[in-house]
Amino acid sequence: MGFYGDHVLPRIINAACGMKTAAPLRERVCDGLEGEVVEIGFGSGLNVPFYPDSVTRVAAVEPADLGWKLAAKRLRASSIPVQRSGLDGQSLPFEDDSFDTALSTWTMCTIPDLEQALGEIRRVLKSGGTLRFVEHGLAPDEGVRRWQHRLEPIQKRVFGGCHLTRQIPDLLRDAGFEITELDVFYEDGAPKFVAADSLGGAISP
Numbered sequence: 001m002g003f004y005g006d007h008v009l010p011r012i013i014n015a016a017c018g019m020k021t022a023a024p025l026r027e028r029v030c031d032g033l034e035g036e037v038v039e040i041g042f043g044s045g046l047n048v049p050f051y052p053d054s055v056t057r058v059a060a061v062e063p064a065d066l067g068w069k070l071a072a073k074r075l076r077a078s079s080i081p082v083q084r085s086g087l088d089g090q091s092l093p094f095e096d097d098s099f100d101t102a103l104s105t106w107t108m109c110t111i112p113d114l115e116q117a118l119g120e121i122r123r124v125l126k127s128g129g130t131l132r133f134v135e136h137g138l139a140p141d142e143g144v145r146r147w148q149h150r151l152e153p154i155q156k157r158v159f160g161g162c163h164l165t166r167q168i169p170d171l172l173r174d175a176g177f178e179i180t181e182l183d184v185f186y187e188d189g190a191p192k193f194v195a196a197d198s199l200g201g202a203i204s205p
């Protein structure tokens, strides 16, 4: 990825995604995780303190080595076993039907081929397993959308390929997920063009 992607961006993500305002959202999205969990885009492990006791094990998928290193303290403080088990959500090194639940937080914006990654998540989830997600994407308001289209090329360059205009709920449905819970809102404390969130759960039938 180069010096910026390897040594700078994971620190920026750790600081930006670690803002206190995200904590209630992490708590909400992690509620509902259970059993064996695969987390796509583990980052620096900011969800680890929010894993509920119903989680028995987590397989973390994350390309950035520095993200994994920055997670060390949070991992030591948790009693839930977490193993870095993969590098790319587009190609998961797991058998079919391996996991009870899956987690993705602010990651679907960045994965280059999201359709492929969602297919992979469906493949490794057991039938009836749930994907819990909170993701930013295309805003509900036209005025904000215009800015998102204007700023997306810069956002992609600065934030490692982060898209602003993905329609996450539609992409989940297109991948065959059944959305069972969905809350769409602007996150507090961030400009609207990066704060149009979708939070919920989707079952892989």
Ligand SMILES: C[S@@+](CC[C@H](N)C(=O)[O-])C[C@H]1O[C@@H](n2cnc3c(N)ncnc32)[C@H](O)[C@@H]1O
Residues within 6 Å of the ligand: 013, 017, 018, 040, 041, 042, 043, 044, 045, 046, 047, 061, 062, 063, 064, 067, 087, 088, 089, 090, 104, 105, 106, 107, 110, 111, 112
């Ligand atoms: C905005 S960060 C969010 C990190 C973390 N989920 C959180 O909530 O703090 C996006 C993450 O997706 C990771 N990522 C990028 N491409 C990926 C891919 N192809 N597969 C899995 N994760 C990826 C990045 O390295 C980064 O850690």
